[in-house]
Each structure stands twice: as C-alpha cells, then as structure tokens.
Amino acid sequence: MTNIDSLLSSYQALSEEHAKQTEHQFVTIRQILDKRVKEIYDAFDHLLEDQCVALNRIVDTLRTDAGCILFTEGFQKFLGKLDHRKYSWEMDYIDIIRTQPSNWMLATFKLSIGLMDYKVIECTNAYDDEKFYTGYEHVVSLEIEGEKSPLLINHTPYDDQYIEECSLAEIIQECEEWDFESILESITEKEEEIQQLGREIAILVVYSISLFTLKPTVSVFEYNSLIPEKYLSWFAPPKISDDC
Numbered sequence: 607m608t609n610i611d612s613l614l615s616s617y618q619a620l621s622e623e624h625a626k627q628t629e630h631q632f633v634t635i636r637q638i639l640d641k642r643v644k645e646i647y648d649a650f651d652h653l654l655e656d657q658c659v660a661l662n663r664i665v666d667t668l669r670t671d672a673g674c675i676l677f678t679e680g681f682q683k684f685l686g687k688l689d690h691r692k693y694s695w696e697m698d699y700i701d702i703i704r705t706q707p708s709n710w711m712l713a714t715f716k717l718s719i720g721l722m723d724y725k726v727i728e729c730t731n732a733y734d735d736e737k738f739y740t741g742y743e744h745v746v747s748l749e750i751e752g753e754k755s756p757l758l759i760n761h762t763p764y765d766d767q768y769i770e771e772c773s774l775a776e777i778i779q780e781c782e783e784w785d786f787e788s789i790l791e792s793i794t795e796k797e798e799e800i801q802q803l804g805r806e807i808a809i810l811v812v813y814s815i816s817l818f819t820l821k822p823t824v825s826v827f828e829y830n831s832l833i834p835e836k837y838l839s840w841f842a843p844p845k846i847s848d849d850c
Contacts, residue, residue, distance in 0.1 A: 643827050657822040664817055669722040675810055675817075676707040684813050702805055712806045715793050720749035721811065723756075724818040744815055748807070750789045757811060 667674065675681050685703050707713065727743040744759040790800045 639827075639829065646827075654822055654824065661820055661822065664820070665722075665724075668814055668817060669720050672719045672721040672810065672814060673712055673717060675813060676710060676713055680816075681707060681810075681813055684816070685809075688809075699805055699809075702802070702809065710806050711799060711803050712810070715803070717793070717803070718749075718751050719807065719810070720754075721746055721814045721818075722749065723747040724815070746811065746814065746818065748811055750807070751792075753789050759812065759815065 685707070688703050689700070702710070712719070724744070724746045727745060729741040729743065745756060746759070747754050747756050749755075790803055794800060794803075
C-alpha cells in the first residue's frame with residue numbers, strides 16, 4: 607500500500623523548493639525593475655518640474671489677464687461642448703455660446719479681468735431628497751477693473767467634471783446677484799449690455815475652473831506577471847456535473 611504521508615511530504619518538499627527558487631528570481635527581477643524605473647523617473651524629473659512651472663504661469667496669467675482665455679482653442683472647444691447640451695436657461699446664453707468669442711462684448715470693451723485665489727471646499731454631509739453625499743464648492747475670486755468679489759460654484763457628485771451645466775447656471779445666477787452695474791456702468795450705460803457682459807463673464811469663470819484644476823501628469827509603470835498558459839488548467843475551477 608502506498609504511504610500517503612511520504613507522497614505528501616514529497617509534494618511539500620517540491621513546493622517549498624519551487625517557492626524558494628522562484629522567489630529568489632522574482633526578488634532579483636523586482637530589484638532590477640525598481641532600479642530602472644527610478645532611473646527613468648530621475649531622467650525625466652525636469653519635465654515634471656517644467657509642467658509645474660507652466661501651470662504656475664497659467665495661474666499667474668489668469669490673475670492678471672483672464673480675458674485672454676477668449677482667444678484660446680480650449681475655450682472654443684468648451685463652448686462647442688456646451689452647445690450640444692440640453693439647457694435649462696434662457697436662449698440669450700445659447701446666443702452667446704454660439705458667437706465667436708472674439709466678437710463678445712468682453713473682447714470689444716477690453717475689460718481688465720482677473721481670476722485668482724482658487725480653492726475647493728469639501729462638504730461631506732450634503733443632502734438632497736434621496737441621500738447624503740459629498741458635495742464640493744469651488745471658490746474663486748473675480749476681479750473686474752480692480753474690484754474683487756468671491757464666487758462660489760457648487761459641485762455635486764452627479765456632475766462628471768468640475769465644469770457642468772448646473773454649475774454654469776448657478777454661477778450665472780450668482781453673477782446676477784453681484785453689483786455689476788457699479789463696476790460696468792463706467793463702460794456702458796445700456797442695461798442689456800451690462801447683462802450681456804455678466805453672462806459672458808460667468809461662462810469665462812466656469813471655464814477657468816478647468817485651468818485651475820490642471821495637475822502635472824505623472825506616468826506610472828505597472829507590471830503584472832501572468833501564469834504560463836500551459837499551467838492554467840491546473841487552476842481551473844472543478845466542473846459541476848449535470849447528473850447530480
């Protein structure tokens with residue numbers, strides 16, 4: 607009669623030897639990979655630093671001349687994206703969105719506009735009619751002709767990104783509550799032009815959030831080893847018979 611204990615002991619010894627030899631090889635490979643990955647990161651550190659410098663320059667530009675956004679390709683694409691959404695506000699805003707930004711009143715009047723002091727506030731106890739959720743408020747200061755005012759943009763978990771349709775509607779409403787007239791009356795006395803400028807500024811501010819939230823891009827190396835195909839059948843789940 608075969609001694610099952612000896613068979614099990616033999617199997618266990620083989621398993622331990624396999625683990626010992628393969629683990630040594632795997633540790634060596636990991637060390638080689640870790641060293642090479644570190645070398646790659648070190649070699650391209652300057653690119654990451656350059657990204658940070660570029661982002662800081664973007665923030666500085668928004669602080670001193672946010673109006674330059676109007677003439678960027680990114681802003682034009684943003685307007686095109688808005689144009690394909692279902693709107694809950696007046697047709698006046700769609701007319702603005704479908705107008706070439708270089709023809710906006712902001713471009714015509716050449717207002718001095720600055721955007722600065724961006725931060726995000728997390729609310730972990732927000733609530734709607736269905737449940738509690740984590741909500742966010744994005745705070746940015748808007749400066750027009752030297753007069754600064756803070757602005758809150760609500761962001762709920764139902765939004766895909768920082769810039770969403772509801773955010774635009776809310777910021778437009780916020781802008782209408784500001785004392786724009788005292789700032790803009792020196793530029794134009796026409797009420798419809800003041801309202802138009804307010805709407806254009808609202809769209810500009812919402813788009814700016816996507817610039818404030820840009821982060822440096824860091825590449826990550828991931829590697830998962832695969833079991834050789836010839837061994838896969840050993841790990842397949844047992845077949846269940848239909849005859850049971």
